[in-house]
Amino acid sequence: MSEAVTHAEHHTSTGVDNRMLMMWIFLASECLFFGSLISTYLIYQGESLVGPLPGELLNIPITSASTFVLLMSSVTMVLAVYGAQHKEFLMMKLNLLATIILGTIFLGFQVVEFTEFVHHGLLLSTNQFGSSFYLLTGLHGTHVGIGVIYLISLLIGSSRRNGLGKDAGLNLEIAGLYWHFVDIVWIVIFTIIYLIPS
Amino acid sequence: MSTEAQTTESHGSPLTPRDYIKIGLILTVITIVELIASYVELGALLIPILLFLSLVKFVAVVALFMHLKYEARILTQMFVMGAVLATCILIGLLYLFRNDPTDALGGVDPASGGHAARIWIGHYLHI
Numbered sequence: 001m002s003e004a005v006t007h008a009e010h011h012t013s014t015g016v017d018n019r020m021l022m023m024w025i026f027l028a029s030e031c032l033f034f035g036s037l038i039s040t041y042l043i044y045q046g047e048s049l050v051g052p053l054p055g056e057l058l059n060i061p062i063t064s065a066s067t068f069v070l071l072m073s074s075v076t077m078v079l080a081v082y083g084a085q086h087k088e089f090l091m092m093k094l095n096l097l098a099t100i101i102l103g104t105i106f107l108g109f110q111v112v113e114f115t116e117f118v119h120h121g122l123l124l125s126t127n128q129f130g131s132s133f134y135l136l137t138g139l140h141g142t143h144v145g146i147g148v149i150y151l152i153s154l155l156i157g158s159s160r161r162n163g164l165g166k167d168a169g170l171n172l173e174i175a176g177l178y179w180h181f182v183d184i185v186w187i188v189i190f191t192i193i194y195l196i197p198s
Numbered sequence: 199m200s201t202e203a204q205t206t207e208s209h210g211s212p213l214t215p216r217d218y219i220k221i222g223l224i225l226t227v228i229t230i231v232e233l234i235a236s237y238v239e240l241g242a243l244l245i246p247i248l249l250f251l252s253l254v255k256f257v258a259v260v261a262l263f264m265h266l267k268y269e270a271r272i273l274t275q276m277f278v279m280g281a282v283l284a285t286c287i288l289i290g291l292l293y294l295f296r297n298d299p300t301d302a303l304g305g306v307d308p309a310s311g312g313h314a315a316r317i318w319i320g321h322y323l324h325i
Contacts, residue, residue: 016270024273028280035284039291064233068226075222078263079215091215173265180264184256191252195236196245 023174027181034185037139038192041132048127052120059113060194066109067190070144073102074183081176085169089158092172096155099179103148110141133193140189143182150175211268221262225255 012018045054076098083092114134122130154175158164164171213221232251240247261267266274 014270014272016272021273021276024276028276031277031280031284032287035287036291039288042288042292043295060233060236064229067229071225071229072222074259074263075218078218082213082215082218177264180259183263184259187252187255187259191232191248195232195248197236 017170019170019174020177023177027177030181030185034136034140034188037132037136038188041136041193044128044132048129050127052117052122052126052129054129054133054193055197057117057120057122058194059116062109062113063190063194066106066113067186069102069109070106070183070186073099073106074180076102077176077179081169081172084164084172089163089168092168093155093158096151096158096172100148100151100155103144103151103179107141107144107148110137110144114138136189137193140182140185143185147175147179147182150178211262211265213262218263221258225258228255 012021014021076095080092080095080099083089083095117130122133124131124134154164154171158168228251232248235244235247235251260277266277
């Protein structure tokens with residue numbers, strides 16, 4: 001009976017593991033979430049009646065550096081997944097650690113940027129640019145923060161005697177999906193907010 | 199399908215660590231090109247070029263790093279559906295506000311051109 005129940009838990013008519021399917025459905029819903037926020041930013045673009053305005057504040061070179069950091073964290077994440085799937089656990093742990101560090105550096109860039117903007121007088125309630133910018137990039141940063149905590153929990157879990165168990169590859173792959181999604185959202189945000197002139 | 203078979207299926211990517219690093223380098227080069235393009239005077243071509251390069255990076259990460267290229271088709275359908283709906287929301291909202299005669303967003307003089315977003319999205323989508 002127990003064996004039958006266990007088997008039933010994993011069998012799916014789609015041939016895809018339920019946990020993997022859940023993550024992809026979640027990411028599809030996240031597309032709608034960020035799509036709405038990006039739409040709001042674009043609708044408000046050029047509508048601010050008082051400054052500071054994007055052209056006065058946005059620092060493209062610095063943000064390019066943080067974009068590079070997040071891009072590299074995707075590379076280390078996929079290498080961590082590769083390590084877990086091929087039972088190269090040292091490779092997995094080192095790359096997981098590198099991803100956590102790179103994600104934290106990205107958050108550091110964001111904290112510095114927000115602090116600088118506040119010093120220049122841009123608050124959430126200052127103008128439409130402030131409200132839509134902080135909402136969009138802040139919620140993206142929150143996603144990065146949650147991702148860092150998620151990866152730290154996996155790194156701690158992998159240090160236990162049994163590691164991440166027999167599903168280590170799958171667990172890492174699901175975490176990797178979340179992390180890469182955060183990266184692709186930033187690819188879009190970077191182009192729309194920073195590179196395209198307002 | 200057994201758990202073992204499912205696990206094997208999710209390992210379907212033939213890419214090696216060297217491939218992943220190469221892809222990372224290519225994405226970095228694209229980012230540098232985007233950065234250079236944003237400083238060069240490209241006129242009306244700038245936005246399509248930047249959106250295209252952004253799309254290339256987006257697809258590369260989803261297909262190769264997220265292994266969607268090697269996964270079951272239902273996952274691709276699932277994700278594409280979300281991405282397409284998000285794009286529809288974006289276009290729909292911009293269209294809605296572009297055609298708002300009251301300009302309820304904040305008294306911008308219509309003669310000044312109104313929303314920058316309306317201008318560039320509207321220009322390229324002819325809406």
